[in-house]
Amino acid sequence: MVNDALHELAAVPRLRVHALVDTLGSGGAEFLLADFAAVAAAAGIDLSVAAIEPLDPPSAAADRLRRNGLEPETVGTRRMVGRKAFRRMRAHLLRHDPDIVHTHLGTADVLGGIAAWSLRIPSVTTIHADTWLPQSQREHLKAWLTTRVRRHCAETVIAVSDSARRAYLTQGRDVPSHVTVVRNGIVDRAASGSGMRVRGELGLTPDNLVIATASVLRAEKNLETAIDALALLLDRFPQARLVIAGDGPHEDVIRNHAARLEEAVILAGHRDDVMEVLDSADVLIHPSHFDAFPTTVLEAMAASVPVVATGVGGMVEIVESHTTGILVAPPPSAEAFAGALAPLLADTSLRRRLGTAGRRRYEREFGAEPWAQRTRAVYDRILSTRQARPRRAADLSASTGTR
Secondary structure, X not given: OHHHHHHHHHHOOOEEEEEXXXXXXOXXXXXXXXXXXXXXXXXXXXXXXXXXXXXXXXXXHHHHHHHOOOOOEEOOOOOOOOHHHHHHHHHHHHHHOOOEEEEEOHHHHHHHHHHHHHOOOOEEEEEOOOOOOOOOHHHHHHHHHHHHHHHHHOOXXXXXXXXXXXXXXXXXXXXXXXXXXXXXXXXXXXXXXXXXXXXXXOOOOOOOEEEEEEOOOOHHHOHHHHHHHHHHHOOOOOXXXXXXXXXXXXXXXXXXXXXXXXXXXXXXXXXXXXXXXXXXXXXXXXXXXXXXOOHHHHHHHHOOOOEEEEOOOOHHHHOOEOOOEEEEOOOOOHHHHHHHHHHHXXXXXXXXXXHHHHHHHHHHHOEXXXXXXXXXXXXXXXXXXXXXXXXXXXXXXXXXXXX
């Protein structure tokens, strides 16, 4: 069987794919690159990854890439536009000479997209959002430029969900034929049996009912609603605890909002062992105002943890309400979330049934291997519809910016 697998792997045509991302911080897009790196080779993809901005250690996403056998690089600029940044990017791509450039997030889309186009290297870009908040004039200009470059330089724009594609097209950012959907997957890192250790670390007891969430702490994650929902539940479930794993710009707001509940809310900070944290949980809560395709919900399903989430964006494409979890109608409120959580906290068998169903759905639809194959199919389609890029000695002049 091993020899058959090796034979099949050897038969897959290899593609050199260079992924570019703005930073290697603690966002979902950055961590997803590490999962993609773990399974890329099996899809015939020789992957390399670079961040546009210099790495600021410690970098959890970079560390995860290394654990998957890939050393990330850096282009070494913080500018989206400018002659020096453009030359640096062109020289960087020439060193790698990939078959495909795959960009993620705004600066990578602009710098990487234009440089790849100028070198006749096909590129694709992934959009990871389905809602765009009001912007300053400067941010609006950057968003306009990013959209224009995606439309005119990328061969295809990949949306991570139907919701993201629909929102992108509704705003007139592109034409339907140029935007496709490839739903993300994650590597199966289910850590059954590790939850008791995590509970011990966090000061939780075996009889605590643990409601967990894991995300970058930003305003749109709406974790104040999770805290307020817990407050409504504590009289009935005094052993309930809310564990918030993550850090980010909204951390002080969350900390102040949780102070009145004292030990009932545990701010665990950034955790690189999210699957272990989820193994300690009875329920995942995800009360976001919007979310294109949240990785933490996929992780909960992989960990057999039932999900209670706002029924917005890509959430409705992941969670089957009352089958793998419960979707709360938007706008999210503490009362609605408390009402959805109460039956799960009261009934162990219900939690087990929904968690098991979530695990099965993860196995069917959201594994990393099928995700890599779906992405590889996009690459193959692009390469089949364009002539092979000629390798010309004149391209070498790109590193000096003379072309």
